[in-house]
Structures are given as structure tokens and as C-alpha cells.
Amino acid sequence: MTFAEQLEARVRAVDSLVCVGLDPHPQDLSAPTGEAALAFARRIVSLTAPYAAAFKPNAAFFEALGEPGWRALRTLIAEIPDDIPVLLDAKRGDISSTAAAYARAAFKELGADALTVNPYLGADAVQPFLRDPARGVFLLCKTSNPGSADLQDLPVLDGGRPRPLYERVAELAQGWNTRDNVGLVVGATHPHVLAQVRAIAPDLWILAPGVGAQGGDAEATVRAGLRADGLGLLVNSSRGIARAADPAAAARALRDQLNAARAQGPRPAPSARVSLARALVHTGCVRFGSFTLKSGLTSPIYIDLRRLAGDPALLARVAASMLPLLRGLSFDRLAALPYAAMPIGTAVSMLGGWPFVYPRKEVKEYGTKVPVEGPYAEGETVVLLDDLATTGGSKVEAAERLAAAGLRSQDVVVLIDRQSGAREDLAARGLTLHAVFTMAELLEIWTFHGDIEPEQAARVRAFLGQR
DSSP states (O other): HHHHHHHHHHHHHHOEEEEEEEEEOOGSSSSOOOOOOHHHHHHHHHHHGGGSEEEBBHHHHHHHOOHHHHHHHHHHHHSOTSSSBBEEEEEEOOSHHHHHHHHIIIISSSOOEEEEOOTOOOOOHHHHGGOOTEEEEEEEEOOOOGHHHHHHOOOOETEEEEEHHHHHHHHHHHHHOSSSSSEEOOTTTTTHHHHHHHHOOSSSSSEEEOBSTTTHHHHHHHHHHHOOTTTTTTEESSSHHHHHHHHHHHHHHHHHHHHHHTTTOOOOOOOOOHHHHHHHTTTTTTEEEEOOOOOOOOEEEEEGGGGGGHHHHHHHHHHHHHHHHHHOOSSSEEEEOOOHHHHHHHHHHHHHHOOEEEEEESSSSSSOSSSSEEEETTOOOOEEEEEEEEHHHHHHHHHHHHTTTEEEEEEEEEEEEEOSSSHHHHTTTTOEEEEEHHHHHHHHHHHHHHSSOOOHHHHHHHHTTTT
16 A cells, blocks of 8 residues: 555545644643653544544654653654554655665654655655655645745746746656655645645645644635645644644544535636736736826726836746737737837737737837838738726727728737726727736636735725726
8 A cells, every 4th residue: 555545545534634743842741751742642642533634743842852752752653543644744855875764764763654855955865765655755845934935935947937946846746756655745824835736746645734823724725735536635733733722622623624625625726827817916017005096096906017028938928828819810910009018019929920010109200200110011900919908098099090000900909907998998999808817807816816815806896996
């Protein structure tokens, strides 16, 4: 039986995703001794075993007690019923020869069923932990501590596209799971990351610490991290259960809470479209706060797609998102509106192979003095291309300038429709608006994935007059 099979059997047997952490903090012990640590852990195990999918003793608290603590840890693991997997939280990681010794200590000497491992030394340092398919390894991917962003969120280039380092770890882990014994550690404090990791590693078990004392939301964790088959997730709680007046009741309540969320099914894996929507917030192209607009109004949202010019990878993704809309239209060339749409028009032109022109805002009084830059023939049809649509006024003005040069316009393609009347204004002038996103769709995506708070979305809707 592989480790994953053993874990699945236990989860199904008790219908629980709860992993009970066994962390004998000094303040929780009657004395700073191995015997006291063992007594503490024994009590938690006896009370919560009916609801535990797994137990996770934290090696550090036992090791801090010296040799008696080590003996207590070995005794504890031996006493936990064989059908309940024991995940030793030790976060080991070193060169391959040392990793082999760590694996031997955890699996042979202590008898743990699985071990948390630091993967940042690479494949050769991880492989010694993976040799026995009956022993599991949970690789640190995106941890729940605040400082995790210092390294785990660093962007790395992957085929020219920047992505967080933790995504690369998840991808490697999925590939290393040849013996059905690799999992990942992803903090419950980052549900949006959980959803991303689940999309990258759809088969792996994920250990999600951080629910309870660290502030992780149990329901959001389940919806984001659950596998398509309703399994694949262990939600750890340590202090939240151990320090409860009734640990058994606390474990049962967490099990029931997780199962209620589990019954609703997993959150759909992020599509390229959802990922793009979220990237607009993460890169500052969309910001929330208090902004004075040209009109003098104070807006709770500010969209600045000019920033795309400084992010070639994101610009390419924006251009790619427009291609399906454009391929459904009939036209001879693109007409990008200055100035925000100029980089977008260039990127779309290169990806789709369509030539583009642009109507000048101010006609030069020297040189060619043309109102429309770029080659074209009178009578051709152009698609107006812009970053976003608010009222439609700038599009109408551009269409009029193009018409004066002999070019016909009937369609407008933008990334974002702010839903502030542009669609209706353009339709009244014979122009059809096509948008990759509406503001309503974006607000739903951002709220659902935790990028903004529901209150922020409500303020934007109120500002835009949406209900």
C-alpha cells in the first residue's frame, strides 16, 4: 500500500480531513520533561482519534527536551494506532547523503509514516526521502508564516514568463510523485495560493496548516485546496484543538465544518482567464483606495493599463485574451487608440498577424501631416482597440477621425468594460462593444479568490451604480 492509499483509506474510514497537530509547547506541560510531553500528546491522541485523519507531532518540541524528548516522540509514534498515519513535522532538507540519514531517522528509527521536507536543495536532496512508496513526503511549498513571501513569492522566469517560486515547487512535486507518496505544504492563510497550487498539482495531497490560531479560514481552505474527488487535503489544527476546553469536541467541530465545505465541492481550478484577471490586481494595473478622477469624482478603484507596457509577459497575456474576440469579427486591420492601447495593439498585431493603424490625437503640422498613422486603403474596415471602456466618448471620436480618412468602424474590442454606459453609447452610434471582462465579472473573481474584501467590491459597485 502506498502512503497515499493509506491516507485515503483513513480519510474515508473516519470521513475527516482533520490533521491533529501534537505540539507540546512548554507552557502546555506540567513540567519541562519528556514524560510530560508524552502525557500531553497521549491525552490529545486518545481524545481526538475518532476524528483524526492523521496526527502531526512537531519534532522540535520533543527534540528540545533532549534524549528523554526523543524517546517520548518514538514512544508516541509507536502508540498511535497503525491505521492512523503519522506525519512527522521536522522540515528536513540537506545534501543527498545527509538526506538519506534524515530519512532513516524519521522512517526507520522513529517509525513515522510521512515527513515534512524542505525542497530548496533540489531533486537529489529530495529523492532519498521518496524511495519507499509506503512513506510520504510533504514538501514545503507556500508556508503560513508572514515571512514566507521573502523567498517563496520571488518571481522566477519560466519560458520568459515570471511566476512565483512556489508555483515551480508545486510543478516539480507533481513530477516527482512517481511512487504516489509526494504531497505539499501550503498554508491555510493563503487560500488563493492553495487554488493556484491545486491547479498545478491536481493529484497531490496538500497539508494545510494555519487554521485556527494563525487565522486561516477552514471553509476557504477546503474550497481552494480540495481535489476533484473530494480528497487530497489535510487541514491541520494544533493549538486550536489542544488548548480547547474539550479537545474532542473541537476536533469534531472542525471535522464537521470541513465536511460542510467539502459537500459544496472544490473550487474550480483557475483558468488562464481567471489567472489574468487576478494578475491585473497583483501587478498594480488595478488598485483600490481613494482616487480623484479627471472628472473630479473620488473613485474607490483606479485602472491603469498603461502599466502593461512595463510588463511584457502580462502584456502578451492581455493580447492573447483578445484574440478569440477578434477572430469572430470581420475586419481588415486593427486601429489602436492612443495612448494606452498602443502597446496592446502592437502585441495583438504580433500575435494575431493583423496590421494596425492608429488615429493621431494631434495631427503634426510637419512631415506627412496624416491624421492616421500606418498603411491602409480607403474603404477598409477597422476594429477599434482600446484598454477599457467607460462612457464610449473616446471611441466615438476615434471612429469619426478614422471615418474622415475613409476607414469604416463597426466593432470595438477592449480588455475591460467598466459598465458605466459605454456599451449603450456605442450602440447608439452603430458600434458594438466586445470586452474580455466586465467589471462585474472582475469583482466576482477578485472577491472569490480573496484578492479584495467584499466591502471593497461593494464600494466599487456602488460607485459604478451597479446593483
